[in-house]
Amino acid sequence: MIELRDIDFRYPAIGGFGMRIPGLSIPAGECVAVVGPSGSGKTTLLGLLAGTLMATHGAVSINGTDIGALDDGRRRHFRIQHIGQVFQAFELLHYLTVVENVMLPHYIHASGSDAKSVRQRALALLSDVGLSTKADSRPGELSQGEQQRVAVCRAMLNQPALLLADEPTGNLDQANKQNVVDLLLDQARRNSSTLLMVTHDQSLLGSFSTVMDIQSVVSVTTPQGLETP
Amino acid sequence: MSGALFLGWRYLVFHKLKTIILVASITLMLFLPAATRVLVNDSAAALTSRADLTPLVVGASGSPLELVLSSLYFHAEQPPELLFASFEELRTTGWADVIPMNTRFHSRGSPIVGTSLDYFLFRGLELSQGRMMGMLGECVIGANVAAREDVGVGDSLVSSPETVFDIAGVYPLKMGIAGVLKPNGSADDDAIFVDYKTTWVIQGLGHGHQDLAKPAAASGVLNRKDGMVTANASVVQYAEISAENVAEFHFHGATGDFPINSVIVVPPDEKSAALLRGRYQDNEQGMQMIVPSSVLNDLLDTVFTVQNYVILGLAILSLATIAVISLVFLLSQQLRKGEFHTLSRIGASKAYIATLVASEIGFVFIGSLVLAAGLTLVVRQYALQILQSFLSL
Numbered sequence: 001m002i003e004l005r006d007i008d009f010r011y012p013a014i015g016g017f018g019m020r021i022p023g024l025s026i027p028a029g030e031c032v033a034v035v036g037p038s039g040s041g042k043t044t045l046l047g048l049l050a051g052t053l054m055a056t057h058g059a060v061s062i063n064g065t066d067i068g069a070l071d072d073g074r075r076r077h078f079r080i081q082h083i084g085q086v087f088q089a090f091e092l093l094h095y096l097t098v099v100e101n102v103m104l105p106h107y108i109h110a111s112g113s114d115a116k117s118v119r120q121r122a123l124a125l126l127s128d129v130g131l132s133t134k135a136d137s138r139p140g141e142l143s144q145g146e147q148q149r150v151a152v153c154r155a156m157l158n159q160p161a162l163l164l165a166d167e168p169t170g171n172l173d174q175a176n177k178q179n180v181v182d183l184l185l186d187q188a189r190r191n192s193s194t195l196l197m198v199t200h201d202q203s204l205l206g207s208f209s210t211v212m213d214i215q216s217v218v219s220v221t222t223p224q225g226l227e228t229p
Numbered sequence: 230m231s232g233a234l235f236l237g238w239r240y241l242v243f244h245k246l247k248t249i250i251l252v253a254s255i256t257l258m259l260f261l262p263a264a265t266r267v268l269v270n271d272s273a274a275a276l277t278s279r280a281d282l283t284p285l286v287v288g289a290s291g292s293p294l295e296l297v298l299s300s301l302y303f304h305a306e307q308p309p310e311l312l313f314a315s316f317e318e319l320r321t322t323g324w325a326d327v328i329p330m331n332t333r334f335h336s337r338g339s340p341i342v343g344t345s346l347d348y349f350l351f352r353g354l355e356l357s358q359g360r361m362m363g364m365l366g367e368c369v370i371g372a373n374v375a376a377r378e379d380v381g382v383g384d385s386l387v388s389s390p391e392t393v394f395d396i397a398g399v400y401p402l403k404m405g406i407a408g409v410l411k412p413n414g415s416a417d418d419d420a421i422f423v424d425y426k427t428t429w430v431i432q433g434l435g436h437g438h439q440d441l442a443k444p445a446a447a448s449g450v451l452n453r454k455d456g457m458v459t460a461n462a463s464v465v466q467y468a469e470i471s472a473e474n475v476a477e478f479h480f481h482g483a484t485g486d487f488p489i490n491s492v493i494v495v496p497p498d499e500k501s502a503a504l505l506r507g508r509y510q511d512n513e514q515g516m517q518m519i520v521p522s523s524v525l526n527d528l529l530d531t532v533f534t535v536q537n538y539v540i541l542g543l544a545i546l547s548l549a550t551i552a553v554i555s556l557v558f559l560l561s562q563q564l565r566k567g568e569f570h571t572l573s574r575i576g577a578s579k580a581y582i583a584t585l586v587a588s589e590i591g592f593v594f595i596g597s598l599v600l601a602a603g604l605t606l607v608v609r610q611y612a613l614q615i616l617q618s619f620l621s622l
Contacts, residue, residue: 050574052573052574072578073578076576076577076578077576079575079576080575080576085574085575087571087574091567091571091574093236093568093571094243095239095240095242095243095244096236096239100239104572104575105575105576106232107232107233107235107236108232108572108575108576108577108581109232109576110231110232138243
């Protein structure tokens with residue numbers, strides 16, 4: 001279960017502006033498409049869930065762990081172990097091979113697993129997405145659709161409880177968009193992960209069991225304390 | 230944090246050209262001052278150790294440095310000649326052991342050193358094979374000459390003519406090799422030692438030919454009058470001295486007028502040394518007595534001063550290099566902001582990213598340090614050869 005309770009968040013760089021989430025619960029294993037206009041707080045919501053942004057008030061709980069109560073180091077380790085993230089621009093490291101990119105969470109925090117077994121897992125993931133022959137290629141040698149599939153594998157390496165995808169299809173053509181969404185849904189279901197995917201693309205919403213309009217759960221706050229739904 | 234080291238290593242391997250340029254720059258920055266210092270110090274030590282073991286040298290007036298280089302290292306532009314009578318005069322004083330040196334000639338680039346057997350005792354030279362030269366025309370060669378020319382006892386070497394156009398000048402002499410010296414890491418390893426009289430034969434002051442009194446040479450005799458014999462060009466001249474013809478070799482003129490280059494003087498005590506030095510103070514016969522270590526110390530003072538300026542210049546260049554390398558790293562970090570942001574979003578801490586950057590810098594510096602140290606060791610290994618190649622210029 002993913003829960004946000006009485007969240008108040010302020011953007012440090014935009015004095016006074018912020019957002020408030022009175023309450024939000026997403027059952028474990030749910031696949032949710034998050035929609036809403038630009039600036040409505042979709043990416044901020046994902047940041048709060050990932051623990052890269054910290055609420056000034058309230059609690060963010062992922063499967064019973066209040067990530068706001070963890071210190072910085074534990075929160076980072078929790079993120080690596082339990083949260084997978086897919087970004088719009090793939091954000092693969094150009095100097096690593098495809099399989100090394102998938103193993104990146106392991107290089108950041110090994111958490112007791114030996115590199116050999118992690119590599120086996122990474123290769124299995126690549127095989128699942130049809131990229132086993134590209135394991136030793138560089139990201140620059142792959143198409144954009146292939147790069148995003150590698151990014152999905154990276155996010156799934158530690159079989160996360162929560163999979164966050166911030167407009168993962170934003171840089172892809174229509175055919176690849178549906179492929180990546182299908183892949184995300186497939187991986188989430190296989191691992192019983194909760195998936196939150198931010199998208200502007202209405203054509204992809206049909207694949208999701210739940211579509212959440214961000215404006216229905218978030219209100220934006222201004223320096224004057226005004227709230228807009 | 231081993232993951233950060235791995236990422237740092239992979240980054241450097243991927244950006245090979247950038248890494249090679251950085252490593253090469255830092256290697257040169259470290260290597261050049263170190264090699265300069267090693268080369269100068271080792272060369273100075275090698276030069277002074279031989280000079281320290283040579284108490285005094287007498288030669289014709291002129292450059293003391295040339296005299297030292299020709300007498301001790303057998304490398305110099307032609308030093309002025311000294312009459313052999315000067316050597317005899319020194320010997321008769323009884324104040325010192327004296328060793329004649331004649332280093333004018335060469336054989337295929339190796340100096341031919343005309344001296345006496347006392348030289349081998351004085352330098353503590355030992356044979357690895359054969360025996361010392363026992364006859365006019367025989368030679369004993371240094372270890373490097375034997376290796377370079379692939380020759381040994383029983384083989385022979387031919388002296389090089391001073392000029393191919395001077396047909397009336399120095400004739401090549403075929404010298405039989407009587408012995409090969411053990412290597413001792415000095416100029417002796419590259420020298421061909423002969424008796425000083427053999428150098429006079431090379432110079433044409435002594436020669437060997439058919440005995441004109443014998444019937445076999447009758448066709449070559451043009452005239453006999455009052456004990457004087459005039460011969461034509463058909464008389465056989467010997468280009469090699471052997472046991473069979475050594476008796477036919479002879480010198481024309483007084484040997485006291487024959488040339489040598491210098492005399493190594495080994496006085497038994499300070500008093501004898503002082504007496505000898507006084508004798509050559511303000512010498513009006515065009516001679517000088519020098520203390521080789523003093524001459525070299527004067528040279529080395531200049532070398533060390535130049536070295537300090539060179540190192541100062543290199544230090545300034547190093548500062549400029551460090552500034553450029555720092556700029557490269559800073560610009561690189563700017564370009565990699567996105568990468569670091571991704572790492573941070575996935576879960577990397579600031580310490581992890583700092584370790585990643587530090588590992589890259591560390592790998593580059595360690596690689597450069599190892600390379601610079603290796604190159605410096607190579608320079609140290611070959612310092613003597615480098616020095617000798619400079620001396621032979």
